[in-house]
Amino acid sequence: MQVYRVQGLDVTFSMGSLYNFTLSNIFQALGGESVFSLDKVSAIPLIMSFLASMFCIVCRCRVGFKELLCSLLYCISSIAVLLFSNLTLVTIGFEIMALAAVCIVALGAYKGRDFAFLHYACLHFISGFLLLVGASQHAHLGVLEGVPRWFFMLGLIINTAAFPAASWLVRAYPVSSSFGMLVLSLFTTKVALYVLLKFFSGESIILYFGIFTSIYAAIFAFLEKNVRRLMAYMFVGQAGLLMMAIGCPGIPSDLIIVQLSFSVLYQLLLGMFADSVVKRSGHVDINRMAGCFKLASMEAMGCIVALLNLGGFPWTAGFVTKGLMLHMNLQSFDYMLLKYMQPMLGWLLFASNGMKIFWLACLKPCSTTPEYAPSPFSSKLSIIMLSLIITVSGVLYGEGLLFSEHKFVYTFGAVATKLIWLGGVVLFFILFRRQFLGRYESAIGDSWVYRQFFIMAEKFAHAASRMREVLGGLFAGGAFSIETSGSTVLSARSPSGVVSSTLLLVMLSICIIVLVWAYV
Incomplete structure (x- = not known):
């Protein structure tokens, strides 16, 4: 006979002599340590703020079932990330948050949501990759150091909408619905700031990211006349001020x-x-x-x-x-x-x-x-x-x-x-x-940054194309090629190229499915 016993905050599953294990054992098996850290009490003020804010938003706005479902998933995954101490589960939580937020953006009510949806998805695809690199090292070696540590920090910094990666917030939030913008303003940047505080408190580079982010937000808020984008710059600027405090050593x-x-x-x-x-x-x-x-x-x-x-x-x-x-x-x-x-x-x-x-x-x-x-x-x-x-x-x-x-x-x-x-x-x-x-x-602020980025990418593609012509004899088997037309296309028949192309195809397929689901 199967028995469930509650012991304190743990649950025991047993059936005679066949098996006997606890819920905490399952969590420990996932990452080699307890999923929930002992300092989870420190997240209580932030969780209470999230719940009170969600209650006020739901009382305020009339919302459809799809958007409400996505927002609940967004809220639950955000609170879970606050409680997780295992980096693998933290990364998974951020990906679920990104998926829910992308759906909320796709369900927006303003012109330009399609581009904002893709912009948001691509930036968080990159940040998810960076987080996964750090989480993989921690899961394998039990430490977070070296290049993977910097990758994990950079992934969190992208999620905080720090300059120069703040464009995903400035573009996506204003084109969301009234309900969507209020919900989006609550979680991603705030949860990323909390995780930064938890793992990288006192890192001076975060202080300087915060300074540049606040300056960027203040300048472009001064010039902005779209009130929804003005609020987006406010979210970015306040995140920058908090990053300054997180990056300063000695602040409690x-x-x-x-x-x-x-x-x-x-x-x-x-x-x-x-x-x-x-x-x-x-x-x-x-x-x-x-x-x-x-x-x-x-x-x-x-x-x-x-x-x-x-x-x-x-x-x-x-x-x-x-x-x-x-x-x-x-x-x-x-x-x-x-x-x-x-x-x-x-x-x-x-x-x-x-x-x-x-x-x-x-x-x-x-x-x-x-x-x-x-x-x-x-x-x-x-x-x-x-x-x-x-x-x-x-x-x-x-x-x-x-x-x-x-x-x-x-x-x-x-x-x-x-x-x-x-x-x-x-x-x-x-x-x-x-x-x-x-x-x-x-979008004068982020458009300049990304214009420069695409100019550099085009120059890099042109240089790579010239290098292919010069060193074409070394690649007689045709294992690698770079072609440029109206837009840069990277093609490869090597295994790594096939994997990259497959991942890109999967990501674009998910984006198309979410867009179709949003319009239905």
Whole structure:
């Protein structure tokens, strides 16, 4: 007779003397170690943020069954990656996340989703390969070092949308549906940041990636006039700020996790406000949204809550985490770089993202009073719930009652300095607000990077073709050939070439199947 016994958090399967094993033994057999690490408690704040955010999004949006199914798979796989400690399962989790996210992008409602779908799939195919290289070494040798370690880190950096690989986010998120964009903003970059913190905390190269990513996002958010792309640049910029903290040695991981958890919430709140602006005005051009919401509306109040957290206003969680992080007794060059660069880049992102959309949608005067359709009650309710969650949890965290072992001590100097800086940035924006008007709607940021990449690829293909002609006698059997036409085509009859071509064919077939499924 088969027996199932629960022992603590483990489950035992037994049937007389035939077999007797536990669930943990199965997991240990998969990777030579327990799948779930003992520090999984550290992921609780982030998991709670994910669940609260998903609840608010589902309450807000009407969504089809396919998109809801993909989003649930996306959410479950993301939480699983947070709990896994085995690198093979972490890699598998990221691939499931990528598949679910690709389906969500394919189900988008805006023009250009086909290209964005392929762009997203190709970049995450590359990142999955890099992750698999590191996971393979860890599964075989039990260590992660050398080139595979750098490959694994690079795969995670691509998933964080760090510059110059941020284009997959900037292209894919804006063409998704309203529900899809809000869901996509929650998981991939945040989970990748958590895994980076878990395995590569204190790596200086991550600090520099974060600096360049934040600068990139601030510049192109300043120029952008498409409100959905503006939100995409906000997600990229905030990920860059968190990468700076992860890459600085000596920063406590619990502070970064709490900052990451609250970042999920207030970024989502600002994204909800932007989505309400688009739905109410019927435009994605930020210059055609003047007077969209009154200052006393629920949407405007929610945007103010998000801006206060984004700017680190006193008595918010952002003020506490940044105050503890930037006033530590560390003397390293990396910490000095973090201490002075992160606030400056944070203020730039605050002005070019948050203040820009708030002023244009709520404060910009207009000659005529436009008539907008009233916002649905579900939209207002979700914003109210999320605002309350952010405000209450931020106050509790500041008092040491939530995810903290000590109470934060407010000093007059720290509060006054923060208020002066915040007031100065707001005044600067008001004085130069005309310069913050969007000028471009195209993907100017990533298109330049990828234009240069394709130019280099074409030159490489031409050089390889010339080399084939010069050294053609060495390959008389025709085992290798490179041909160029309108686009570069790599063909090979060697075994490695057949494998590469097969993998490419499989990937393209999956993309076509998902597109057909999305349109049916």
